Amino acid sequence: MITQFLASDSIESMTLALLKDGAVIIKQLVGDEVIERFNDDLRAEFDRQGHLFQGDFNGYKTRRVGAVTKFSKEFPSLLAHPTILEIADAILKPHCEVYQVGSTTAIEILPGEVAQELHADDTCYPSHLVPFEMQISVLWALDDFTEDNGATCVVLKSDPEPSGTSGAAAANQKAVMPKGSVVIYLGSTIHGGGANNSDQPRKALVNTYCLGWLRQEENQYLCLDPKEVAQLSDEVRRLLGYQAHGPYLGVWPDDPDELWYQT
Numbered sequence: 176m177i178t179q180f181l182a183s184d185s186i187e188s189m190t191l192a193l194l195k196d197g198a199v200i201i202k203q204l205v206g207d208e209v210i211e212r213f214n215d216d217l218r219a220e221f222d223r224q225g226h227l228f229q230g231d232f233n234g235y236k237t238r239r240v241g242a243v244t245k246f247s248k249e250f251p252s253l254l255a256h257p258t259i260l261e262i263a264d265a266i267l268k269p270h271c272e273v274y275q276v277g278s279t280t281a282i283e284i285l286p287g288e289v290a291q292e293l294h295a296d297d298t299c300y301p302s303h304l305v306p307f308e309m310q311i312s313v314l315w316a317l318d319d320f321t322e323d324n325g326a327t328c329v330v331l332k333s334d335p336e337p338s339g340t341s342g343a344a345a346a347n348q349k350a351v352m353p354k355g356s357v358v359i360y361l362g363s364t365i366h367g368g369g370a371n372n373s374d375q376p377r378k379a380l381v382n383t384y385c386l387g388w389l390r391q392e393e394n395q396y397l398c399l400d401p402k403e404v405a406q407l408s409d410e411v412r413r414l415l416g417y418q419a420h421g422p423y424l425g426v427w428p429d430d431p432d433e434l435w436y437q438t
């Protein structure tokens with residue numbers, strides 16, 4: 176079973192379980208009002224462009240919206256949620272100066288969708304070359320996730336795949352959780368969207384945080400207009416990649432941090 180935590184539990188216990196099992200759930204980390212505002216922000220985009228990203232991997236009864244910061248004023252409160260950032264600090268900061276957002280994707284799995292191919296998110300990098308995690312994924316439930324509506328399927332590292340099992344059957348756990356909860360998984364954790372055998376859509380928002388010296392999976396500099404970036408808080412701008420990594424990577428002449436490195 177994916178270990179479930181409450182927001183009041185210690186970050187250390189969540190991080191240890193995440194490293195051991197590959198995935199943890201934090202129940203109802205944000206209230207329904209946050210999720211409702213976020214769902215309202217996304218509805219028009221799911222309907223307008225969600226079908227454009229259908230295919231063998233994403234599914235043919237699933238709608239997706241990328242560049243989520245562009246479409247939602249509520250999203251930064253999830254992206255920079257203090258509990259999430261404390262966990263990202265613990266997993267990623269030992270391997271970089273600063274980490275950054277890798278990708279932002281809203282996913283609506285419609286009734287009748289089949290289970291997604293199982294995969295690890297860090298296959299966008301040559302992750303086999305390093306002995307540590309390069310990214311984490313944080314998937315927020317925008318609806319209640321149930322046994323049959325497409326809850327994310329996860330292969331727990333602590334619960335090895337039984338011999339002879341492959342494909343969807345190898346995903347031994349489902350992230351069943353109420354709306355407003357999150358399932359956090361490591362970049363190397365095998366997982367996939369579940370089959371939706373219910374009569375209602377299942378909505379989620381997944382974003383990754385990756386080491387600051389990596390190329391971002393989704394190009395935030397092209398996703399967002401500079402005027403939109405200017406509206407964001409300093410913290411969110413930095414998370415989106417608008418900061419240098421140490422003194423030598425991603426530098427620019429007007430970098431406000433430049434002096435910091437000279438002291």
Ligand SMILES: O=C(O)CCC(=O)C(=O)O
Pocket residue numbers: 233282291296314325326327328366367368369379
């Ligand atoms: O929708 C989900 O539950 C997971 C989606 C996913 O893993 C992906 O598309 O990479």
